[in-house]
Structure formats: C-alpha cells, structure tokens
Amino acid sequence: MKELDNPIYVTQPSLPELDEFIPYLQQIWDNKILTNNGPFHKQLEKELAEFLGVPYISLFANGTLALVTALQVLQVTGEVITTPYSFVATTHSLWWNNIKPVFVDIEKEFCNLDPEKIEAAITPKTTAILPVHVYGNPCKIERIQDIADIYGLKVIYDAAHCFGVNHKGQGICNFGDLSILSFHATKVFNTMEGGAIVCHDEATKKRIDFLKNFGFAGEIKVMAPGINSKMNELQAAMGILQLKHHKENVEKRKTIVEQYQLKLKGIKGVSFLSQPSDTTSNYAYFPIFINEAEYGISRNDLYERLKQNNIYGRRYFYPLISEFPIYKGLESANPEKLRIAQQTAEQVICLPLYPNLSLETVCKICQLIDLNAKSLYTNEKH
Ligand code: T4K
Numbered sequence: 278m279k280e281l282d283n284p285i286y287v288t289q290p291s292l293p294e295l296d297e298f299i300p301y302l303q304q305i306w307d308n309k310i311l312t313n314n315g316p317f318h319k320q321l322e323k324e325l326a327e328f329l330g331v332p333y334i335s336l337f338a339n340g341t342l343a344l345v346t347a348l349q350v351l352q353v354t355g356e357v358i359t360t361p362y363s364f365v366a367t368t369h370s371l372w373w374n375n376i377k378p379v380f381v382d383i384e385k386e387f388c389n390l391d392p393e394k395i396e397a398a399i400t401p402k403t404t405a406i407l408p409v410h411v412y413g414n415p416c417k418i419e420r421i422q423d424i425a426d427i428y429g430l431k432v433i434y435d436a437a438h439c440f441g442v443n444h445k446g447q448g449i450c451n452f453g454d455l456s457i458l459s460f461h462a463t464k465v466f467n468t469m470e471g472g473a474i475v476c477h478d479e480a481t482k483k484r485i486d487f488l489k490n491f492g493f494a495g496e497i498k499v500m501a502p503g504i505n506s507k508m509n510e511l512q513a514a515m516g517i518l519q520l521k522h523h524k525e526n527v528e529k530r531k532t533i534v535e536q537y538q539l540k541l542k543g544i545k546g547v548s549f550l551s552q553p554s555d556t557t558s559n560y561a562y563f564p565i566f567i568n569e570a571e572y573g574i575s576r577n578d579l580y581e582r583l584k585q586n587n588i589y590g591r592r593y594f595y596p597l598i599s600e601f602p603i604y605k606g607l608e609s610a611n612p613e614k615l616r617i618a619q620q621t622a623e624q625v626i627c628l629p630l631y632p633n634l635s636l637e638t639v640c641k642i643c644q645l646i647d648l649n650a651k652s653l654y655t656n657e658k659h
Contacts (some may be wrong), residue, residue, distance in 0.1 A: 280638045288590040289631040290462040290469075291526050293518045301514035310510060317513035324520055329441065330448035331475045333482040336513065337489060340437045340459025340472030342506035344370035346488050347455045347474050349501070350481060351431045355402035358430075360390040361599035361610070362618045363409040366599045367435050371407070379403070380599045380609040383618045387411065387550060388564075391617070392420040396428075398609065405431040410449065413438040413465075413561040413592075414553050418452045423426070433457070436475075440466040441523065443557045450475035460512075465527070465561045466519055468512040529632035530560035536636050537563050537628060540643035546572025547646060561636070562593065566624040566645070573648055576624050586645055588629065595622040 301317070310316060318336060326334045337343040348357075348370060357371050361380040371378045381398050384391040390408040406425055408416045416434070425432045433454035436442075440458055442449045450456035460471030473487050487494045492503030508516075541547055546568040552558055567576040574582075576592070583590050597618050598609035612619050628642060644650045 280635055281587055281641060284587050284589055285607075285617060285629045285634070285638060285642075286589045287462045287593075287627055287629055288609075289633060290467050291519065291522065291632050293465050293485045293522060297518055298515070300516065302511075305510050305514065312507055312509040314486075314507070315513070316426075317510045317511045317517060318508060321508075321513040321516045324517060328520060328523075329450055329475070330443070332448050333474070333476050333479065334450075334514075335474045335482055335485040335489065336508040337472040337474065338506045338508055338512075339470045340457055340461060341366040342489070342504065343457040343459075343472040344433075344435060345373045346485060346504065346506060347433050347457050348374045348376065348407075350474070350476075350485050350486055351405065351433065351454060353405045353431060353433070355404045356397070356400060357405045358390075358395055358398050358403060359407040360409050360411075360618070361597040361615055362388055362411060362594050362621060363435065363598060364437070364594065366437075367407065367409055367599050367600065368604060372603070377402070378598075378607065378609070380604075380605065380607070380615060380618075381622065383411075384417075385617055385621070386510060387414040387416075387553060388621055389414065389416040390421070392417045392424060395421070395424050399424075399428055399430075403430060407433050407435060408437040409437070410439045410442070412550065412564060413440075413442050413481070413559050414550065415439075415442070415444045415449055415452075415556055418444070422453070428492045431455075437461075437464070437472075438561045440464060440561075441527065441557075441559045444634075445555045448475075448589075449556075451477075460516065465530070466516075466523055468508065468516040468519065469511050470554045471508055471516065483539070526558055528634045530630060531558070532629055533562055533632075533634055533636065534558075534560045535640055536639045537643065540640060541565065541646060544572075544647050546570070560630065563628045563630045564593070564625050565628060566621065567626065568624065576626060579646065580626055583626075583642070583645060588642055588645065590626040590628050592622075592625055593627045595625060597622050 434456040436456040437459035460468040488503040489506040492501040494500040
C-alpha cells in the first residue's frame with residue numbers, strides 16, 4: 278500500500294520500537310513507583326537539563342499546566358501582554374489565573390510578538406509579558422528583556438515549539454524569567470503528554486515543584502493552593518527513551534524541510550520562513566503562507582485541495598486566539614490593532630512534517646501545491 282493511500286496528517290508522533298520500551302515497563306512493574314518524583318522522573322529531569330543546557334527543569338503532566346503554574350510561581354497578576362498568534366493554551370493559562378490578556382500584534386518575519394508594539398500596551402496593571410517562540414523561532418529576546426527591565430515586568434516564554442533549539446550558543450529556555458515546554462504527542466520530542474518549566478535557580482525550582490504537587494512543601498505543610506500536574510513514571514520513561522532518538526529524528530525532519538524548500542521555492546504566491554541567524558532549528562513545523570492575489574486561489578481553497586487528496590495540513594494558527602468568543606470582547610482583541618496577525622492567520626498552512634514522512638510524499642504534496650504542475654493526483658481544473 279502506498280503512503281498516500283492513507284491520510285497524511287500534519288504530524289505523526291515519533292515512537293521508539295516497542296521492544297525498547299518493555300525493559301522500562303518491567304522496571305516500573307518491579308519497583309511499583311508509578312508517580313510522585315519516581316526514579317525515571319528524576320533521571321529525565323537530569324538528562325533534559327544537560328541536553329537542553331539549562332540549570333533547572335521541572336517536569337509536568339502537560340505544557341498547559343506548566344504555563345498555568347509558571348504564572349503562579351512568579352505571582353503574576355493584573356494584565357499580561359501576549360500574542361494572539363499561538364495555540365489557545367497560551368492565553369487560557371492567563372484566564373485560569375484570573376489575569377487579563379492584552380493582545381499585541383506580531384512581526385512579519387517570524388510571526389512572533391512584535392516588541393516595538395509592546396510599550397504602547399503597558400498600563401499600571403501590567404506585570405508580565407508572555408511571548409511565544411512560534412514554530413521554534415526565537416522572539417526578539419534582547420529587545421523584550423530591555424522593555425521588561427525598564428518597566429519592571431516578568432517575562433515568561435512559551436517555548437512549547439522549541440525543544441532543543443539553541444540561540445546565540447545557549448539553550449533557548451535560558452532566556453526570560455521562566456520558559457515552558459510541551460512534550461505533547463504532536464511535538465518534536467514527546468512523552469505522549471508532558472511538559473516542563475525551566476528556571477534559573479534552585480529556590481524557584483523548589484517552589485515550582487511544590488505548586489505542581491498540591492502546594493505541599495513537606496509532608497504536612499501546604500504553601501499555596503497548588504494543583505496536581507506531575508508527570509508520571511510511564512511518561513518519564515518514554516522521555517528517557519525518546520531522548521536517545523532525538524538527534525536522528527531532527528536530522529530526518531531537516532531533510533524533509535529542505536525538500537519542501539527546494540520544491541516550493543519558485544512557486545509564485547507561496548512563501549515560507551527563513552532560518553533565523555544565530556539559532557539552530559528543531560524543524561518542528563513547516564508553515565507556508567499563501568498570497569491569494571499572486572497564487573491564484575485562496576489559502577482555504579488550497580487547504581481543501583490538499584484534503585481532497587488525503588493531505589491534512591493544519592492552519593496553525595487560525596483563527597487568532599483573540600477571535601474566540603471568550604476573548605473577542607477584549608479591547609486589545611480589536612482586529613484593527615492586530616493586522617499582521619490577522620493577515621498571517623489568513624495565509625498560513627502547516628504542511629505535514631514528521632521523521633517517517635517519505636520524500637516521495639513530500640514531492641507529491643509540493644506537486645499539489647504547484648498549480649501549474651501537471652498533477653497526477655487530482656482531476657480538478659484550475
Ligand atoms: N503553547 C503552545 C504554543 C502550543 O503549541 C501548545 C500545544 C501548548 C502551549 C500547550 O501544550 P500541551 O498542553 O498540549 O502540552 C495540537 C496539540 O494537541 C497541542 O499540543 C499543540 N500545541 C497544538 C499546536 O497542536 P491539535 O488539536 O491541532 O491536535 P490534533 O489532536 O488535531 O493532532 C494533529 C494531528 O496529529 C492529527 O490530525 C493526527 C496527528 N496525531 C495526533 C495525536 C494527538 C497523531 O497521529 N497521534 C496523536 O496521538 O492540537
């Protein structure tokens with residue numbers, strides 16, 4: 278059976294061979310430690326800190342709970358400046374903490390929060406900035422830090438897309454006050470579900486670890502109304518194993534991305550992001566942007582065309598978070614003030630990208646995107 282006889286989704290989780298996982302399961306079955314900072318949990322924290330080049334990391338059940346907890350650790354309140362161009366969990370973490378999101382537009386080059394528009398959105402109630410390194414490309418970190426220093430604001434990076442990315446010679450999660458990661462099944466590195474907070478000092482790590490365990494600061498002391506967001510031993514064991522294959526997976530992703538770039542290069546009205554300088558890539562996503570006037574059909578028409586041919590790209594991130602009914606009423610959700618984000622959300626499609634995707638399928642996807650190519654896979658006229 279050919280790969281394209283089955284649906285091709287935007288991603289497919291990388292999994293180790295089942296045989297490799299069995300000894301880990303055996304160990305869990307033998308020692309009966311299933312969760313609450315067990316041996317695999319401790320081992321994964323140690324290995325990840327080394328691999329990511331960060332001083333302290335705390336594992337979480339998922340990235341969303343890591344975000345919610347990160348805001349609590351820094352006691353962020355009032356208003357927080359953030360981007361509408363992200364997965365909805367970024368803003369939901371504010372909602373769960375009773376914090377008002379203040380949306381600021383993105384910049385065109387990498388689709389990240391535009392630092393030049395942050396200052397105008399600061400009010401006496403602003404306490405933090407919550408930017409996202411979208412698609413794994415770093416925000417303008419120095420500029421954001423300058424603003425945060427001047428106004429006395431905290432910076433929490435949503436680095437959910439950034440596993441293993443280095444910026445200016447260091448792990449990207451070293452920047453800002455805290456960074457959060459996601460290890461969801463759809464991410465470059467997955468523990469099925471999972472996430473983490475990266476911090477700079479031991480005292481903060483301690484507080485994070487209390488908060489993810491109901492607020493317990495010892496057997497009978499509770500320091501805050503913490504939540505239960507602990508990673509369990511099955512997830513941690515999976516992470517240890519996944520880490521062994523990570524480099525090889527990223528290499529495969531790189532080859533696929535290069536193939537996309539090569540095949541899509543000359544197509545009028547189709548653009549993609551360039552590689553930022555001083556930064557390594559984890560090849561997490563491959564977004565393309567459709568300029569309807571130049572391309573000939575709209576992004577949505579292309580999205581449907583791909584779907585009709587069994588290719589399920591995703592419009593990350595459409596609609597903007599600020600368009601969802603819960604957030605639409607906010608003053609900062611005014612589309613007039615979020616023009617670049619609006620335009621980007623209208624133009625984007627993330628194409629399938631995962632280590633086991635064959636280059637043959639990539640070529641077929643590109644052929645479907647190239648409206649001038651004589652397509653073998655569709656009978657549509659255009
Ligand atoms: N911040 C940012 C910037 C994020 O992108 C995310 C998550 C978070 C925070 C929150 O982190 P977590 O709490 O999730 O750790 C997916 C993911 O569920 C989500 O984790 C991710 N971002 C977001 C960008 O994408 P959906 O609703 O698009 O996923 P879904 O289930 O439709 O999966 C996409 C495709 O992947 C499917 O069509 C098929 C394939 N797939 C998916 C899963 C789950 C598989 O083949 N196997 C699987 O197990 O949100």
